[in-house]
Amino acid sequence: MSLPAHAEVVVIGTGAGGAPLLARLAQAGVKVVALEAGVRHPPKGVATDEVAQAGIFWMDERLSAGEDPVAFGRNNSGKGVGGSTLHYTAYTPRAHPDDLRLFSEFGQGVDWPLEFSELEKQYRRIEPFLGVSGPADYPWGPDGKDRYRHPPLPLNGAAELMARGCESLGLRTSAAPNAALSRPQQQEGYGERPACTNRGFCQAGCSTGAKASLDVTYLALAEHHGALILDDSYVTGFRRQGDRLTGVEYVRGGETHVLAADVVVLSAGAVETPRMLLMHGLANSSGQVGRNFMAHTGVQVWGQFPEMTRPNKGIPGSLISEDTHRVEGLVGGYLLQSIGVMPVTYATQFARGTGTWGQALHDHMAGYNHVAGINILGDCLPYDHNYLELSDELDAHGFPKPRIHFTFGENEKRINAHAEALMRRIWEAAGAQNIWAFPRAAHTIGTARMGTDPASSVVDPYGKAHDLENLYISDNSTFPSALSANPALTIMALSLRTAEHLLEGARKGTL
Amino acid sequence: MVIKRTFLARHAGDTDFIVSDSVIHQTIQPDVLSPALDRLLNSPQLTGATRAALQARVRQRPAAPQFFSAAEFALLEQVGVCLVPHDPQVLPLAVRIDARLQRGDSDGWRYDGLPPDGQAYRQLLASLPADFRTTDDAGRHAALTQAQHDHPQIFEELLAELTESFYADPRNQLNIGYVGFADARGWTATGLDQLDPHEQEALDLAGKRP
Numbered sequence: 001m002s003l004p005a006h007a008e009v010v011v012i013g014t015g016a017g018g019a020p021l022l023a024r025l026a027q028a029g030v031k032v033v034a035l036e037a038g039v040r041h042p043p044k045g046v047a048t049d050e051v052a053q054a055g056i057f058w059m060d061e062r063l064s065a066g067e068d069p070v071a072f073g074r075n076n077s078g079k080g081v082g083g084s085t086l087h088y089t090a091y092t093p094r095a096h097p098d099d100l101r102l103f104s105e106f107g108q109g110v111d112w113p114l115e116f117s118e119l120e121k122q123y124r125r126i127e128p129f130l131g132v133s134g135p136a137d138y139p140w141g142p143d144g145k146d147r148y149r150h151p152p153l154p155l156n157g158a159a160e161l162m163a164r165g166c167e168s169l170g171l172r173t174s175a176a177p178n179a180a181l182s183r184p185q186q187q188e189g190y191g192e193r194p195a196c197t198n199r200g201f202c203q204a205g206c207s208t209g210a211k212a213s214l215d216v217t218y219l220a221l222a223e224h225h226g227a228l229i230l231d232d233s234y235v236t237g238f239r240r241q242g243d244r245l246t247g248v249e250y251v252r253g254g255e256t257h258v259l260a261a262d263v264v265v266l267s268a269g270a271v272e273t274p275r276m277l278l279m280h281g282l283a284n285s286s287g288q289v290g291r292n293f294m295a296h297t298g299v300q301v302w303g304q305f306p307e308m309t310r311p312n313k314g315i316p317g318s319l320i321s322e323d324t325h326r327v328e329g330l331v332g333g334y335l336l337q338s339i340g341v342m343p344v345t346y347a348t349q350f351a352r353g354t355g356t357w358g359q360a361l362h363d364h365m366a367g368y369n370h371v372a373g374i375n376i377l378g379d380c381l382p383y384d385h386n387y388l389e390l391s392d393e394l395d396a397h398g399f400p401k402p403r404i405h406f407t408f409g410e411n412e413k414r415i416n417a418h419a420e421a422l423m424r425r426i427w428e429a430a431g432a433q434n435i436w437a438f439p440r441a442a443h444t445i446g447t448a449r450m451g452t453d454p455a456s457s458v459v460d461p462y463g464k465a466h467d468l469e470n471l472y473i474s475d476n477s478t479f480p481s482a483l484s485a486n487p488a489l490t491i492m493a494l495s496l497r498t499a500e501h502l503l504e505g506a507r508k509g510t511l
Numbered sequence: 512m513v514i515k516r517t518f519l520a521r522h523a524g525d526t527d528f529i530v531s532d533s534v535i536h537q538t539i540q541p542d543v544l545s546p547a548l549d550r551l552l553n554s555p556q557l558t559g560a561t562r563a564a565l566q567a568r569v570r571q572r573p574a575a576p577q578f579f580s581a582a583e584f585a586l587l588e589q590v591g592v593c594l595v596p597h598d599p600q601v602l603p604l605a606v607r608i609d610a611r612l613q614r615g616d617s618d619g620w621r622y623d624g625l626p627p628d629g630q631a632y633r634q635l636l637a638s639l640p641a642d643f644r645t646t647d648d649a650g651r652h653a654a655l656t657q658a659q660h661d662h663p664q665i666f667e668e669l670l671a672e673l674t675e676s677f678y679a680d681p682r683n684q685l686n687i688g689y690v691g692f693a694d695a696r697g698w699t700a701t702g703l704d705q706l707d708p709h710e711q712e713a714l715d716l717a718g719k720r721p
Contacts, residue, residue, distance in 0.1 A: 045560050048694035051679040052564035058619060065623035073619020157703040197697020207558060207694065307704045308721075312691040314701035343689050347678040348671045355659060357594045357670055358652070365678065368687045396615070403623060 003257055004228060007033035009502070010248050010261040012235050012276075015083020016491040017475030018267030019214035019222065020126070024499035026225035030506070033259060034222075035233040035250050037268075038080030043216070046207040050344040053204040055079075056086040060395050062271060063403040066386070070295050070406045070441050074203075074345075077271065077444065081231050082215035084269065085488060089202045090179040090211050091317045092132050092489040093335060094123050096141045096325060099483045102379070106331045108411070109381045110480045113452050113461040114497075122493035127177075130212035131185040131193065134177035140322035150182045153196055156314025158372035161305060162338040165430030166321055169422075176320035176337060179212035179488075189224025190216050200312045200340050218492075234397065238264070238280050244469045245282075251397075263470045263502065265463075267495070270444035270477040274388050275402045277448065277458075283465040283473075288458050290388040292449050293404055294482040295441035297334060297378035297415045300349075301423035303432025304370045309340075311371050316340040324376075325484060327418060331411045333484050334378030334419055336426075343368055353438040367434070374426060376419040377442065380482040383409050388447055406441065443487050448477035462501040463494065474498045544569055547718035548682060556693040556713050565681050565692060573603045578612040578629060586636050589644055593651050595673040602683075604676045608632070611672075618672075622664045635665045685717055 008031040011018040018034060025032045041056055058077035064070050078084030097116040102109035120143065128149040135152050138144035152175030155163070159175075166173045180196045187193050196210035209216045223229060230252060237249035239258065247260040266273050274290040277283050319338040326333045341349075347365055350356065356364060385407055390400040408416070420437050427435050451457025454466035459478050465471040474495045476487050483490060544552075551557075552565055576584035588605040591597070597604060612629040625631045638661060640646070640654050659666045677683055681692055693713035700707040706721050714721055 047560040047564040048558070048692050049561055049564045049679070051568075051675065052560075059617050060619070061617040062620045063623040064620050069622055071620055073617075075619075077619060154701050156701040157705075160703045198699070198701045199694055199697045200691065200701075201694075207560065208697075308706070309703065310688075310701075310706070310710070312689060313698045313707065343684055343687070343691070344675050344678050347674045351670045351674040352667050355663075355667070355670075357655070357659075359596055361595060361674065365687050368689060 003230070003252070004033055004259060006260040007031055008261070009263040009265060010035060010259055011265045011267055012248065013083055013267035013269065013272070013475065014081050014214065014219060014229060015078060015267065015269065015475070016085055016214060016488045017269070017495050018083070018265065019218035020492045020495040021265060021267070021474050021499040022227050023218040023222035023225070024496055025502065026222045026227035028503050030503075032222070032227045034227065034229045035235055035248065035259070036081050036229060036231045037234045039231045040081045040215070041086055041205060043207050043209045046205040048199060048201050048204070048207065050204050050342055056205050058272070061401055063391055063393070063401055064406070065403055066405040067407040068441060070404060070444070072271070075440070076442060077269065081219060081229060082213045085213040086205050086215070087203050088213070088488050089316045091337065091486045092127070092130070092177050092179045093320065093322070093485045094141060095119060095483045095485045095490050098326075099332070099379070099481070099485065102332055102381075102481050108331045110451070112480050113450060118497060119490060119493045122496045123489060125496065126489060126492050130179040130217055131181045132177050132179045132212075133182040135175045138177065139172055139174050140325060148177060150185070152176070153178055153180060153182050153315045153318060154198065155318050156198075156200075156311075156338075156340050157307065157309030158311060158338040158340050159314075159319035161307075161309070161372050161430045161432075162319050162336075162374055162426060165426035168429040169426060171321050171323045171426070173319050173321045176317050178315050178317065180206075180315055181210045187217060188221050190220035196315065198314045200314055200316060201342060202316055203345070204342065235276065236397070238282065243467070245471055263472065265472045265474050265498070267473075267475045269475050270447045271388060271402055271404065273473060273475055273477040274447040275390065278390050279399060283448075283458055283467045283471060285467050286455055286458060288449055288456065290447050291384070292382035292446035293386045293388050293406060294380040294382055294445040294479070295406060296380055296443050296445070296482055297408070297412050297419070298376060298440045298442035299416045299420050300339065300373050300375045300438040300440065301420060301427060301435060302371060302373045302438065303427040303430075303435045304367045305372060305430070305432055306370070308369050309372045310369050311340045311346070311373075312342055314340055317375075324419070324422070330415055330418065331381060332379030332415075334376040334415055335484060336419075336423070337375050337377065339373040339375045341371065341373060346371060349438050350436075354436055364434070372432070374423045376415075376423070377484065377486055378412075378415040378419060379484045380441075380445070381409055381411055382446055382449075382481065443476065445476050445479045445482045445487060448473050449480050450478040451480065463498040472498055472502070547716065548685065551693065551713055551716040552681065554716055556695055556709065556716065558695050561692050561694050568680060569682065571603055571607070573600060574606050576606070576609045578609045583633065583636055584609060586639065586644060587632065590636065590639070590655065590669070591673050593655055594670050595677045597677055602677065602680055604673050607676050608672060621668070625664055625668075628668065631665045632669060635662050635669060638662060685719055688719070688721060690714055690717070690719075
């Protein structure tokens, strides 16, 4: 394969931040090239096996510091054509309008420098394109009627139990929106994606294409329209002249190459994006690169039930409640989701979370088919004490490993405590025994905040770096606050918004 | 942790349900996969990708250590058997750890205060009493309880690595009633108290009850 010497736009990373933009620009006839550190993982090669699927995760070691050290790897960090959408559960709730105005509402955190309607416009495009399955009338937030193209996926055992527990506590529940197909769908550039077979291994990769990972959706569309995706291409440097980047240096097949580019889009996620900026001295006149690292409050509560749940079956997050979107005494709020679980994930979480070992571990695992969980996804405020920095320890590429400091603040502790108590009550009401909680944080957010003031933010509201004329960031790094919703859908919305901004600039000749 | 025996009772009727090391020895021969599991793994109930992954794993055999010294390895193996009871002749969990460290692979992160994984594991092993290998079960249990208290993060990492490796084995998965690797056709019965017909077929092939 002969490698290109020049791209009008080069996109680094092919996950939720890079892929929609790549597709939109390719559709408009822009010569785009994507550099992806991982390789392709076509559905046919995906095993229903957690260990065999380790290749879809970013396993380069990161150092987790602070009082609540964040687990990376399988917990939140993807690698491969499609990025973290290869392992996401495809849970796609929208953010709420008030998620973007935490400071206005509570005097804490920051407001987003854009209107909710700008996200909403993109949500409406993205959801049918991905083929989100969900309820006919979504109970929370604006515009809930007829939002989803496909009816909801079937409820699994955990969802039935959570519905039972919530009902007795007077909490509303709904089938969740999931970007996995309840009916087949034609996908431009890919072909027919089949309906989900309820295999339940979304977090280890989808073996059928029913899940809307971005390889079978936006990236297929991008390639159909002429985008070039170079996998196994690890970015090692940038070329720069004055306030413009002129190219990207990367290693592919053991050799170093340089791709000249008019515009560079960094979509490597909220750890690798700031790490690259710090390593290569880019876009940091504000000193804000790596700051404001956030991770969703994500405590899980597990129980065992007299009924058989067989928790590996069905879409993992099949039921949702957002009745806790606002709770007295909390800044922001959280959503509740039922969770199914794969056996190795459950076993290792149980071992880590409870410290149980020996025969007692096997005794507990004997009840695997009776396990069900509930999880929250709650907001997280930015703090000075949570940040990413470069350590002195080098990785296999010879680059410094990132060190990520994370300690929950008072508000996150209150969210987790409120949620854990509520979930314990839900499980008790549903008939659970052996209830235990697994404290955790989910997703990587912040580290290259968007804002209008170059002194306190890294990129402008369209993702353009304040310091450079042609560097854009399109991923969860730019989120000013964490949102009380899973990030993938909103990352995609921002990605399309940045793409339209670039096209607008190209039309006006200002790019 | 209080274990509710009612859950166990649903499965314990299986003759080869894991309740102790001795049971493992009775039912899984080191060199031969049970014909029933072999039949299931070779059946069209599995996709090619899943079959390839599992067959490679169940056929893995004990091997000499490369990363650890012979003495360290023997200690690691014994600690592993205590933390996650298994027969190392059948499930070479310590060999997998040794090989992983030799390759320099990571699970993507480590606690900032800890040295690299191999060094951390060595530190944990070195902290055990000198008579760990020769003392009785109670002595080993006490020593490991102390180690968990003194080195909570390293202990957690080792326990998690052993647990992952143990429960990734289809023999152990079948023994907890899981048959999700029979993945070729997916499931239609996903609700509460529902056994999918394809799960039933797979369990039948493997000679298991649901």
